[in-house]
Amino acid sequence: MAHYPLQRRNLAAPESNPTTPNPDLIQTYKPSFLVKHLTNLNLSQPHKTRPPQKHSPLIDTHLQAKAIQEKESSVTVPVKRTHKEKPQRHCLKLERRELGDHNDKGMVEDAKVVKGKPRNPHLEKHDVVVVAAAERMSVSSLAPGGGRRRSFCGTQANLRDVFAINGAKMVSVDMPPFMQIHAVDCARKAIDSMEKFTSKTLALSLKKEFDGVYGPAWHCIVGTSFGSFVTHSVGGFLYFSMDQKLYILLFKTAVQKAA
Amino acid sequence: MLEGKAVIGETDMLQTMQQDALNLASKALDFFDVTEATDIARFIKKEFDRTHGPGWQCIVGTDFGSFVTHCCGCFIYFCIGSLAILLFRGSPPP
Numbered sequence: 001m002a003h004y005p006l007q008r009r010n011l012a013a014p015e016s017n018p019t020t021p022n023p024d025l026i027q028t029y030k031p032s033f034l035v036k037h038l039t040n041l042n043l044s045q046p047h048k049t050r051p052p053q054k055h056s057p058l059i060d061t062h063l064q065a066k067a068i069q070e071k072e073s074s075v076t077v078p079v080k081r082t083h084k085e086k087p088q089r090h091c092l093k094l095e096r097r098e099l100g101d102h103n104d105k106g107m108v109e110d111a112k113v114v115k116g117k118p119r120n121p122h123l124e125k126h127d128v129v130v131v132a133a134a135e136r137m138s139v140s141s142l143a144p145g146g147g148r149r150r151s152f153c154g155t156q157a158n159l160r161d162v163f164a165i166n167g168a169k170m171v172s173v174d175m176p177p178f179m180q181i182h183a184v185d186c187a188r189k190a191i192d193s194m195e196k197f198t199s200k201t202l203a204l205s206l207k208k209e210f211d212g213v214y215g216p217a218w219h220c221i222v223g224t225s226f227g228s229f230v231t232h233s234v235g236g237f238l239y240f241s242m243d244q245k246l247y248i249l250l251f252k253t254a255v256q257k258a259a
Numbered sequence: 260m261l262e263g264k265a266v267i268g269e270t271d272m273l274q275t276m277q278q279d280a281l282n283l284a285s286k287a288l289d290f291f292d293v294t295e296a297t298d299i300a301r302f303i304k305k306e307f308d309r310t311h312g313p314g315w316q317c318i319v320g321t322d323f324g325s326f327v328t329h330c331c332g333c334f335i336y337f338c339i340g341s342l343a344i345l346l347f348r349g350s351p352p353p
Binding site for chain 1: 295296297298299300301303304305308313314315316317318319320321322323324325326327328349350351
């Protein structure tokens with residue numbers, strides 16, 4: 001029942017967008033550029049490997065990961081497809097639940113977005129090296145003036161300690177330190193509690209945790225070989241690696257009150 | 260050139276938008292190599308943001324699991340050759 005009315009609204013919405021672009025929305029969202037290579041495909045075309053040395057270790061690490069995890073070999077295409085298809089089914093189910101939540105938490109969501117601290121220069125950078133530098137500035141600037149949950153806003157050293165304990169390494173981040181710690185802890189607990197690891201399960205637990213604690217709508221991508229390009233809310237983006245082979249992308253998009 | 264035929268795994272999208280997504284992916288693979296997953300994702304997302312309104316997200320890769328929230332009628336997951344592509348709208352247009 002509720003599905004059809006919403007679908008109709010979406011049908012009408014795209015038509016009005018080209019004529020009336022909303023600058024406020026553009027200002028709110030920051031496109032993020034992630035660098036992630038396909039290890040197997042790089043093998044067949046070594047001459048196209050990017051020159052920056054920082055990429056080499058990643059490729060080597062992935063090679064080892066691929067060698068160890070035979071089940072994830074790209075040769076078995078059918079198996080991969082089966083694995084990839086499953087997560088989407090959860091998406092469809094979750095959509096209906098989230099739509100209900102939108103009505104309840106729409107106002108809170110808007111407030112959070114407005115209060116977010118603007119960090120445009122950091123988000124606009126695409127170069128890995130520059131992003132790394134900006135990331136450090138961003139993290140350090142948050143520490144002294146952290147207004148939210150000061151007990152969790154430790155220094156940069158504390159952040160590094162937490163990451164080191166969990167074997168996590170931040171690749172790109174636009175998120176308060178306490179949320180970063182929360183994400184890493186949640187991911188570590190989820191991985192340790194799994195008898196058999198699957199990217200889908202980890203993505204599910206992370207997204208549910210963040211949806212429940214910080215409100216909708218969060219998205220989570222987990223895998224060893226993927227590239228992405230997303231638009232996220234200010235202060236709601238995290239891309240990190242665990243165990244030197246697994247990459248986790250967690251980001252937030254704003255939800256609007258369904259009028 | 261297109262590496263094999265596109266296979267749609269899961270979708271909640273109009274037929275015309277589905278075709279747009281498949282065409283864009285095919286075009287992206289002509290411009291970029293399959294190893295440039297991020298560039299392919301950016302190309303597809305930028306184009307969809309331009310033609311169907313803002314708020315689209317795109318994930319491209321050979322090995323990933325996901326769990327997302329999307330708008331009604333704005334979700335598609337398909338494979339072209341060895342590459343899997345996930346495209347959805349995370350936030351509704353204003």
